[in-house]
Amino acid sequence: MGKGTKPKPNGGAGSGSAKKPAPANSGGSSSLASAETLRLLWMGSAVAIAVAIAVPFTLRTLAAAPPTASTMPSSSNAAAEMAREPPRSPARCIDGWAECPRVPGADWVALAELEAAVKMAEFDAASIEACLGPTPLLSPEPVQGMHLLCVLPPPRWRRENEDEVRGGEEAGVAAMLAIFPMMERRERPSRVVMLPSLSKADDIITVLRYKLRFPSRGPKYQRPALFTEDGVRLVKAEAALGRGNRALHRLLCLEGGQWLWPPVEKGHVHIIHNLTAPGVDTRVVTVSLKPLVVEVENFLSAEESKYIIERASPHMEKSGVALKDADIGKAAKEFRTSSQYFLPTTRDPMLEKIDRRVQYLTRIPISHAEYIQVLRYNHMEHYSAHHDFFDPAAYASSPDMLASVEHGARNRLATVFFYLNNVTNDPDVTKGGGQTNFPRAATSEFPQGGPQPYDYFDCSKGLSVYPQEGKVIIFYSMLPNGQMDDFSLHGGCDVLDPSATKWSANFWLWNKPYQFNDAARKTSTAMLQQQYL
Structure with a gap:
């Protein structure tokens, strides 16, 4: 309320005098008043319902929207402020900004666009065949919590209505993972994940946990881990992605964080x-x-x-x-x-x-x-x-x-x-x-x-x-x-x-x-x- 203003009498702005409430059970005029009251109550309820629906939707929209200039830190300590904030790089995250994988240097919009393009593209059959053989690892029955990852080079792709062929490196892609979840035996992978340039294997795990929706079981439980097909634990992203060693083209991700020999099939x-x-x-x-x-x-x-x-x-x-x-x-x-x-x-x-x-x-x-x-x-x-x-x-x-x-x-x-x-x-x-x-x-x-x-x-x-x-x-x-x-x-x-x-x-x-x-x-x-x- 502004300084020097006086409260208006009951009846709201512009009313010359306060209206007295109609007495209860005042004959024929009471029915009109009741009707007017019901109309106002109905309108108020409708507005309340609309607000209840609109506000969460608006909040979700704001949460999912890329940041604008007004939301970016303007102080000299911008980097420190960003480090304390949830990840703000543009992303297409399943559950909004709070669920984005916390890995440095990832342009999630570009990666998501590339994943969508590659899903519709033909895989390099020779690369997939090299990953699946000569020693089989997939099983006729699903193996809960064990996943085969084929490490492939960044893909070549083009946007719709474009003739220009692009390299995955342009989108910040270091490698492509073709994934066979739960070691199920099939000819083609069921998931494709683009990986940015990362420094630790644990960052790859962070991306996989998000993309494959691994259940979160609390801080006391073991984190998932990456292994070679012979059970050697991987701790560096460079080794996991096979840089300088293309012979290392398939990995196993175990959600429980410890090695078990892949069963494959009886007699393997x-x-x-x-x-x-x-x-x-x-x-x-x-x-x-x-x-x-x-x-x-x-x-x-x-x-x-x-x-x-x-x-x-x-x-x-x-x-x-x-x-x-x-x-x-x-x-x-x-x-x-x-x-x-x-x-x-x-x-x-x-x-x-x-x-x-x-x-x-x-x-x-x-x-x-x-x-x-x-x-x-x-x-x-x-x-x-x-x-x-x-x-x-x-x-x-x-x-x-x-x-x-x-x-x-x-x-x-x-x-x-x-x-x-x-x-x-x-x-x-x-x-x-x-x-x-x-x-x-x-x-x-x-x-x-x-x-x-x-x-x-x-x-x-x-x-x-x-x-x-x-x-x-x-x-x-x-x-x-x-x-x-x-x-x-x-x-x-x-x-x-x-x-x-x-x-x-x-x-x-x-x-x-x-x-x-x-x-x-x-x-x-x-x-x-x-x-x-």
Whole structure:
């Protein structure tokens, strides 16, 4: 209200005198007043509705619009102000400015225009064929959280109604990613992403998280990561985009941030050179896609297997279990009857060598591993079907357990299971028993995975892997997206031969570093990290 002005009387501007409100129930004139009142109320409601609709729309429009000169910082500290602001470079972002990927130097309008143009263009068939072969990586079934990225050079393109052929570099494109989401087997990629010139592989992840709509699960969870097809982690964008090394033309993005061997299909073989000995090729064979299980024969020598047994034998004691809320009060022998010992690997040259070999087999730093759990199963001893991960929902009454797994953000990722002896010398290995059984594994009867077992001691369903001295299997308790895999349910079956003993060992690897950080493991982890590109 301006200085010196007086409030107007009731009735608004221009009214000569205040109108008295009509008395209630004042006969015939009241009906006219009521009608006028209703008309005014109706008009007011209509205006309110229009405003309610228009304001959010206007705000969204303003949020999505490129900045004008009046919105740009005008002070000498403009750069500092821009750094504190949400990204303001022109963009076509799905959810507005606040959701734009925060990467430096990206002209998102030019990139979006180029992506739209390339979607309608023909791909270079030779480049796609080179990416998909000669070693296949795609699977007949989707692999949740694992994506194949074909790194292609910036495309040549032209705008509609233009004859001029342009290079992708003109739009600030450093490379084009042709993406096969979830490793699904198909002839052509289903997504194309243009990448600006970036300095860190983590910036590429930021773009992929936005473009592929990866779910955000909180700061305690692992960020997605990029790897070569052999499991070498990529930390520099230059290496990821293959600059100066066009042989590096395909990458894998794993949403869970840790390496798992691509399953491809049952019977597929990955080759690792010089793992067990110089000049020796190690075969990593897929035996199941759901759950993901691979096996490696002759991973341990006979000498190494015997050494582990001898080291652990004097210390074996009855195995315990971490009881879930529903099982509190039950005895461990209701679930398992084996014996165990956690064998420290520190200051033991042979065990430290096995540590390093496990690290290079799994591509997971040994700092993520527990000590070896050596197991002994005598006649008719077993372990009922269980998971190796710790489901937070099953330990709600245990604060210590919930804290140790960070309410699900930290958990067991993979189990490397050693078979240290042959349970039977009979050519028919089934007669000895002692197999590792996965009751929910996909089969011809249940191609999408089996149901929950009625009897957790029943080893007749799903997949069974029988003991063979020196062999290891890797089964993954987590999917590549970092979620727990319910199909990884597994058990140790009865040893059937009365005179036989089964010796085996667990090597549990977590998705985050474990508490054992002795000097040897730190050194081994550093050796692996030196291979990062």
